[in-house]
Amino acid sequence: MARVNFEGVSKAFDGALAVDDLHLDVHDGELLVLLGPSGCGKTTVLRMVAGLEDPTAGTVSIGDVIVNDVEPKDRDVAMVFQSYALYPHMTLRRNIEFPLRQQKVPAAERARRVDEAAGTLGLGDLLDRKPGQLSGGQRQRVALARAIVRDPQVFLMDEPLSNLDATLRIQTRADIVSLQRRLGTTTIYVTHDQVEAMTMGHRIAVMRDGRLQQVAAPQDLYERPANTFVASFLGSPGMNLVPASVDGAVVTVDGTRVELPAGPAVAAGPVTVGVRPEAASLAPEGIAATVVLVEQLGAEAHVICALVDGTRVVVRQENRAARPDLGDAVAIRVDPAQLLLFDADTGARLELGR
Amino acid sequence: MPATDAAVRPPSSAPAAHRPPRRRHRRLRLVLRYALLSIGAVVVLFPLYMAVVNSLLAPSQIAHQPPPFFPLHPQWGSYRKAWTEGDLAVYLRNSAIQTTVIVAGQLVTSVLAAYAFAFLEFPLKRTLFVVFLMTLMIPFEVTIATNLSTVSSLGWFNTFPGLTVPFLATGFGTFLLRQAFLQIPRDLREAAQLDGYGHLRFLWSVAVPLARPALAALGVFSFLSAWNQYLWPLLVTGNDNSVRTVQIGLKQLINTQLDQINVSLAGTVIAVVPLLVLLVVFQKQLVRSLTSGAVK
Amino acid sequence: MSALRSRRHREWGLAYLLLAPALLVFAVFTFYPFLRNFKLALYQNPPYPGLPAHYVGLHQVGSVLASTSFHQSLVSTLLYVVMVVPVGLIGGLLLAVAAHKAIRGMAWFRLIFSSTVVTSVAVAAVVFGTLMDPVVGLLPWLGINPHPAILENPTWALPAVSLIAVWQFLGLSFVIMTAGLQSLPDEVLEAARLDGAGGWTMFWRVTVPLLSPTLFFGLVVGTIYAFQSFGQIDILIGPQNSQFTHTDVLLYSVYQALSIQDNPGVAAVLSIVLFTILLVFTLVQLRFLERRVTYAGN
Numbered sequence: 046m047a048r049v050n051f052e053g054v055s056k057a058f059d060g061a062l063a064v065d066d067l068h069l070d071v072h073d074g075e076l077l078v079l080l081g082p083s084g085c086g087k088t089t090v091l092r093m094v095a096g097l098e099d100p101t102a103g104t105v106s107i108g109d110v111i112v113n114d115v116e117p118k119d120r121d122v123a124m125v126f127q128s129y130a131l132y133p134h135m136t137l138r139r140n141i142e143f144p145l146r147q148q149k150v151p152a153a154e155r156a157r158r159v160d161e162a163a164g165t166l167g168l169g170d171l172l173d174r175k176p177g178q179l180s181g182g183q184r185q186r187v188a189l190a191r192a193i194v195r196d197p198q199v200f201l202m203d204e205p206l207s208n209l210d211a212t213l214r215i216q217t218r219a220d221i222v223s224l225q226r227r228l229g230t231t232t233i234y235v236t237h238d239q240v241e242a243m244t245m246g247h248r249i250a251v252m253r254d255g256r257l258q259q260v261a262a263p264q265d266l267y268e269r270p271a272n273t274f275v276a277s278f279l280g281s282p283g284m285n286l287v288p289a290s291v292d293g294a295v296v297t298v299d300g301t302r303v304e305l306p307a308g309p310a311v312a313a314g315p316v317t318v319g320v321r322p323e324a325a326s327l328a329p330e331g332i333a334a335t336v337v338l339v340e341q342l343g344a345e346a347h348v349i350c351a352l353v354d355g356t357r358v359v360v361r362q363e364n365r366a367a368r369p370d371l372g373d374a375v376a377i378r379v380d381p382a383q384l385l386l387f388d389a390d391t392g393a394r395l396e397l398g399r
Numbered sequence: 400m401p402a403t404d405a406a407v408r409p410p411s412s413a414p415a416a417h418r419p420p421r422r423r424h425r426r427l428r429l430v431l432r433y434a435l436l437s438i439g440a441v442v443v444l445f446p447l448y449m450a451v452v453n454s455l456l457a458p459s460q461i462a463h464q465p466p467p468f469f470p471l472h473p474q475w476g477s478y479r480k481a482w483t484e485g486d487l488a489v490y491l492r493n494s495a496i497q498t499t500v501i502v503a504g505q506l507v508t509s510v511l512a513a514y515a516f517a518f519l520e521f522p523l524k525r526t527l528f529v530v531f532l533m534t535l536m537i538p539f540e541v542t543i544a545t546n547l548s549t550v551s552s553l554g555w556f557n558t559f560p561g562l563t564v565p566f567l568a569t570g571f572g573t574f575l576l577r578q579a580f581l582q583i584p585r586d587l588r589e590a591a592q593l594d595g596y597g598h599l600r601f602l603w604s605v606a607v608p609l610a611r612p613a614l615a616a617l618g619v620f621s622f623l624s625a626w627n628q629y630l631w632p633l634l635v636t637g638n639d640n641s642v643r644t645v646q647i648g649l650k651q652l653i654n655t656q657l658d659q660i661n662v663s664l665a666g667t668v669i670a671v672v673p674l675l676v677l678l679v680v681f682q683k684q685l686v687r688s689l690t691s692g693a694v695k
Numbered sequence: 696m697s698a699l700r701s702r703r704h705r706e707w708g709l710a711y712l713l714l715a716p717a718l719l720v721f722a723v724f725t726f727y728p729f730l731r732n733f734k735l736a737l738y739q740n741p742p743y744p745g746l747p748a749h750y751v752g753l754h755q756v757g758s759v760l761a762s763t764s765f766h767q768s769l770v771s772t773l774l775y776v777v778m779v780v781p782v783g784l785i786g787g788l789l790l791a792v793a794a795h796k797a798i799r800g801m802a803w804f805r806l807i808f809s810s811t812v813v814t815s816v817a818v819a820a821v822v823f824g825t826l827m828d829p830v831v832g833l834l835p836w837l838g839i840n841p842h843p844a845i846l847e848n849p850t851w852a853l854p855a856v857s858l859i860a861v862w863q864f865l866g867l868s869f870v871i872m873t874a875g876l877q878s879l880p881d882e883v884l885e886a887a888r889l890d891g892a893g894g895w896t897m898f899w900r901v902t903v904p905l906l907s908p909t910l911f912f913g914l915v916v917g918t919i920y921a922f923q924s925f926g927q928i929d930i931l932i933g934p935q936n937s938q939f940t941h942t943d944v945l946l947y948s949v950y951q952a953l954s955i956q957d958n959p960g961v962a963a964v965l966s967i968v969l970f971t972i973l974l975v976f977t978l979v980q981l982r983f984l985e986r987r988v989t990y991a992g993n
Contacts (some may be wrong), residue, residue, distance in 0.1 A: 095589075095593055096593075097589050097592070097593075116702070117592050118592065118593065118594065118595035119595075120593075122593065123593065124589075124590065124593055126586040126589070126590060127586075128586045129586075130584065130586035130587050130589070130590035132587060132605055132609075133609065134605075134609055143591075143594060144593075144594035147594050147595040147596055147600075148595065191590075195594075429798065432793060432796065433798075435793045436793050436794065436801075436804045439789070439790045439793060439804070439807075439808060440804060440807045440808070443790075443807055443808055443810065443811060443862075443865060444807055444810070446822045446823060447810075447814070447822060449822070449825070449826060449833075450821075450822040453825055453831075458831075461831045462830055462831045464835060464836055465836045466831075466832075466833055466836050507716070508716045508717040508720065509717070511713040511714070511716060511717070512713060512714050512716075512717040514713055515709075515710040515711075515713040515714050519707075519709065519710040519713075520703075520710075521707040521710035521711065522707065527714060530718075530721070531717070531721070532981060534721050534725050534726075535977060535980070535981060536973075536974055536977040536978065536981070537725055537726075537970065538919075538922075538969070538970070538973055538977075539725075540923060540946050540949060540966070540969065541729060541732065541949075541966035541967070541969055541970045541973075542724065542725060542728035542732075542966075543949070543950075543962075543966075544728065544732065544735060544949075544953055544962045544966065545727065545728030545731045545732070545735070545959075546724055546728050547953070548959075549723065549724070549727075564720070564724070565723075565724035567716070567720050568716065568717035568720035568721055569717075570721075573717060598706075599709075623812070626815070627814075627816065627817075629815065629816050629817055629926040629929075630925070630926070630950065633929070634950075634953075634954060645817075646815050646816075646817040646818075647817075649817040649818065649820075649821055649930075650930050652821075653821055653824065653930065660825055660828070660831055663821055663825075664822070666821075667817075667818050667821045667822060670815070670817070671814055671818045674813035674814070674815075675810065675813060677813060678806065678809065678810060678812070678813045679806065682806065682809065685809075685812065685813075685870075686809070686870050686873075686874065689812065689867060689870050689871065690870060690871055690874040
């Protein structure tokens with residue numbers, strides 16, 4: 046167990062920055078999710094911890110030891126690959142004990158640890174099979190077993206659930222979380238799936254274009270996104286972002302005035318207003334809009350509306366609420382207490398004074 | 400067992416199979432197909448069949464007109480003669496040694512080089528790969544003049560090194576194995592690297608086992624070409640039959656046993672049997688190596 | 696960063712170490728002798744072995760290229776290739792088409808058809824030599840009695856040896872064509888069948904065009920094979936008769952210049968000619984291999 050620390054870490058591939066000046070501290074025993082769209086540099090960060098990529102600048106340390114010059118094998122980290130990286134010609138037992146063989150662990154000890162890891166993951170009966178004879182979910186668990194059998198300082202997981210179907214993914218998600226909580230091993234988990242991130246991480250680090258956007262606990266991230274990117278990337282659907290203007294504590298959206306509990310510490314001018322779909326509702330009075338699409342989801346519905354200037358706003362409706370029809374003229378009311386303001390140019394969230 | 404039928408599509412079931420005229424038509428076509436196949440088989444097999452027949456006849460019977468197409472009174476003595484007087488036992492042993500060395504050597508050098516091209520990064524990689532491919536453009540025949548003097552200055556005339564060393568590397572084999580290695584996911588290498596496995600151990604315990612089909616294909620191909628070599632063994636084994644291979648032995652046999660055609664044919668049959676066995680056992684691998692490049 | 700650099704250097708070292716054995720063999724037995732041809736071609740060997748060769752510049756190249764024996768050799772080679780390759784390809788294609796159906800016993804037919812792949816040139820020569828023998832062979836029985844005997848006959852010797860090559864090439868041709876047929880997309884053939892194409896139309900209008908890359912590959916491989924064969928000539932006709940029976944193909948001329956006339960200079964000139972011709976075909980063959988490189992995605 047150990048903390049993992051990044052100090053000004055950058056990585057350039059052929060001159061293009063994949064990771065740009067990353068400062069991040071992963072706490073001992075925590076499960077930190079690296080979240081971001083594909084190509085944001087999150088996998089590169091993971092691979093730099095493993096030693097599969099070398100940082101162009103900055104230092105990576107594991108347990109207070111700078112590991113930039115440490116060979117991958119000496120870093121005491123275990124990685125679960127997206128493809129699982131199982132050796133197809135070896136039985137599960139051989140696959141799981143493969144790391145131990147290299148460490149010259151005695152045979153009896155090896156067998157005991159393999160049995161234990163396999164038992165933990167419910168693979169006990171399958172140890173003589175080969176990966177080709179297993180289902181996707183079983184293979185995924187073999188990959189996990191191979192990681193935990195080493196008892197490493199850090200687990201690195203690169204989108205380990207992306208090759209599973211939806212049902213299995215939800216189940217395995219919970220399994221990995223309880224395994225991690227039980228072992229208490231520091232884990233860095235890479236994903237592009239915000240639901241996975243929200244449900245699994247102690248904290249989430251959101252990345253975009255190689256830059257860290259925000260690190261926070263899931264609920265904080267959801268409620269107080271640092272900027273418009275984080276706001277729109279989290280939540281399904283993401284936060285509505287509407288151009289507006291602010292003057293003191295009064296926001297004007299499309300001609301409709303909304304009074305905030307407290308205003309931002311900025312001069313009057315244009316801003317971007319952020320509203321979660323659940324913080325908006327259809328009301329007799331409010332911002333004028335036209336219904337573009339109604340998505341029925343069973344327990345709830347998403348009503349997608351277009352404002353006069355064409356901006357789309359999604360309103361989440363509870364069950365039983367009267368559903369509007371396509372093309373209806375409606376009015377949208379927003380809860381002033383749940384409304385966020387972002388800088389119109391930089392996208393950074395503006396603190397509202399209390 | 401020969402060939403797998405799995406690769407072939409099942410006969411397309413005609414929608415109107417129950418209609419009698421159509422069915423009769425299809426029957427006729429099937430019979431025609433078998434007839435055609437049989438004619439083909441006879442044409443292909445006839446020369447070898449006649450070799451077997453004639454090897455079992457006494458010389459006087461062979462010259463008989465019309466020629467006998469079946470050995471009514473097979474004389475097995477020719478095989479014994481070919482084996483002992485024709486030194487075929489020695490030639491076969493020589494061929495076995497020569498072929499084993501070449502196959503083993505080609506597999507080893509190709510595996511090593513292919514691994515470097517598939518898994519390692521190093522300066523001049525591209526250039527060196529082109530160098531390997533260039534060897535495919537230089538047929539061995541155009542190098543014999545100098546190779547003969549090289550081999551002779553090394554004192555390798557009439558020796559196994561002289562027979563084998565020039566063939567211990569193959570651009571084709573390197574290429575074939577590189578392709579196989581490239582199919583191995585990079586993740587496997589990285590997982591092994593994190594577990595502390597160096598390149599050589601990864602090569603031995605993961606890459607080679609996973610590339611087994613390609614290794615088998617290359618092995619069979621190397622075996623075939625080494626066993627059937629003619630020009631080079633002819634030139635380097637001169638007139639010393641202690642290292643002479645079976646192919647050159649056959650030439651010798653036909654020259655010295657002119658009045659004993661049955662003996663030289665018996666020798667021929669003996670020489671071709673190991674390869675027919677090879678074909679039956681490794682047909683799939685052989686086809687794979689012969690057609691690499693023909694289809695994707 | 697120094698550890699990183701030393702790790703990278705170690706990888707370089709390992710790579711060169713792994714390449715070294717093959718490179719050494721290639722350097723000594725492929726590239727050096729190949730390049731030395733260009734030097735040897737400029738030196739003339741005296742008529743008596745043992746005397747040193749002397750520099751004659753391009754004179755020897757010119758005289759070899761202008762000689763009638765070279766022209767005859769070139770003509771023989773081309774005739775030989777033209778007789779062997781198309782017949783072998785068409786034969787292989789016919790066998791492959793006939794065998795392209797999952798019916799009882801097909802595995803055995805396939806095995807038989809591909810069997811000539813494994814027969815060596817010496818085996819083929821001995822077997823056919825017997826069949827073509829004027830006394831014990833089949834020809835008298837068939838009523839074919841050319842004079843002089845077929846393998847000593849200026850008209851018939853070349854067709855006779857190319858017949859042997861056709862037989863030998865048949866197996867390889869069959870294997871290539873079968874692989875090609877098996878790689879054809881089933882949907883296209885099925886679509887054509889649904890469109891009402893009958894067997895014959897289907898073969899010419901659909902199968903053959905779809906198969907054209909395979910046919911082309913076969914053509915290239917076959918041509919290279921034909922240019923490189925000479926064993927049956929050496930065994931059945933021999934150096935004494937080859938010139939007068941017009942069977943001294945290029946490679947056989949190289950062999951004769953080397954081992955009979957002991958004249959490396961002339962052999963070098965002929966080797967360069969042979970290489971130049973083969974280069975065209977090997978380049979095309981390399982294109983096929985390269986195509987596999989792009990498929991493999993690197």
